[in-house]
Amino acid sequence: MPNDESTARLKRPDLSVEENNYLLMLGDRIRDLRAQRGMTRKMLAQQSGVSERYLAQLETGHGNISIILLRQIAQGLGFPLVDLVREEPEQSPELTLLLQYLSRYPPKTHEWARRLLQGELESSGRAARRQRVAFIGLRGAGKTTLGKMLAEHLGVPFMELAKVIEHEAGAELSEIFSLYGQSAYRRYERRGLESAVTNNEAFVLVAGGSIVSEPANFDLLLSSCFTIWLRASPEEHMSRVMAQGDYRPMKGNQEAMDDLKRILAGRTAMYSKADAVIDTSGKSLDDTFTELLEVLAR
Template sequence: MRRDPEPLLNIKANAEAPADARPPGERDPYLTHLGERIRSLRATRGMSRKDLARGAGVSERYLANLETGTGNASVLLLRQVAGALDVPLPVVLAEVDGHADPAGQEGQGGHRAAEFSQLVQWLAQLPAGDLARVREAARHALSPSESRDARRRRIALIGLRGAGKSTLGRALAAAEDIPFIELNAAIEQEAGASLSEIHSLYGQAAYRRYEMRALERVLREHDTMVLATPGSLVSEPATFNLLLSRCYTVWVRTSPEEHMARVVAQGDMRPMEGNREAMTDLRRILQARTPLYSRADVSIDTSGQDADSSLRALRAQLPHAD
């Protein structure tokens, strides 16, 4: 008898409804959660739905359905398979090279896949507090070693666009008589193209590679500096961990209303251009990134403050030599 090689992925060949089928029109909680997760990830990266759809090669309508919990039923079928295997779905979906070697024995890739599977299953069982401690322990263990004094000589400002990073950074660098670096400018120099050209011509993944290279370069070239970083840098774990390990980080924050007012004053509405729900999107981005921004060494709130007051508040937060 001929066997269907992909019975679980071919929805037409397998017309059975999922075991937990629901009445028509009622959304599955898992698909709803999945949609919220994708929307949160998109917000963390500061991408519009149009940008993500273009980068993924899917229609905006498909992406909208996915984000609202009306995604393809094959996701639920795959989840059922993971449940029958008694493993978290990320283990099934993980892109880990686990092919067997030509002799039919499990090679290095197979060991990597097995280790990854065990790690994900262990992490999935940890309480939130323990998970945060594991993350920080891994960051310290795997990040390049740097003395406390060396970190303190590099001040990195993080936060959403419009918080005042560039203005404060220039003022702080002038007051301390040290170099001021805009990482955006370093990224453009690294790529030989403007930020908009990088995104439109090469895509999000290429931008992240240039961002990491630019950060590595400025860290090599400057033992002392004030660095203003792009708002979305925190969404790339390797790049953000490098920044945290090599710089004294300050989260520059303000209210959503002031973020929006300052962005409009700069004439820059990315990624809200043409979006009538710009403030809603900005709040969503800020909410999604807050747990990441909160990993900074300290934070300052520039809401309702003039430049001089914000600079004084920033300098008061900086570490002093022992």
């Protein structure tokens, strides 16, 4: 007898195999993006105004048939579906051709092209970028503790991007999310980062773990700061957060651990774009700080 998950993902008899596979792919994509944002299905339902029940159907390949019809229209026009639903202004012909050109090559070529362009555009500002150190990673990796130690060692300001955002918005993060939603938070996140970079030649910054979910903001961080990913095992992330007095992860412990692993897996590819990676698992604070100084001295 099939289990609940396999039953939920049974294919719809009214659609072709290819259409069923597309809906399953779409559901997997939404679930992966939700994990990158660090959002539960309930949180997404609240932010989007879409019921949890519909989201569950969508993530298991039972999305509305309208998406299939829209996809057919896109295919008839000879354009990718994303071009039909893009909300931003139409991109320049040069960017369109560049994206089309890059799409013919494997992902490793995309990384090479990004670094080539970044190097060309920022060669004059490379020394200035190294004066600004930014930490990324999930909660419990040691960003704040190591950040304060490094700022004191270097004699530069220590900043937490979350507090900069609250200053820019004139409200606490919880209020920003509840009153204005995810998109407003991302706008304030960019303004806060731009403000920090514009007004400080040197600093140590702790960025939110989810900044990698917004490519434009993460790209600004990478191009403006020497970025370090502080990595730890999911188990250490969980135990450190609880050691700080936050016992919320204890609620539904296995489910919380599964969510944590999914978030980490969803963000690893972007976290890996940092200039350096330091694994803090099983290391003392002093040993990790010594490694950090060695990384900066290279």
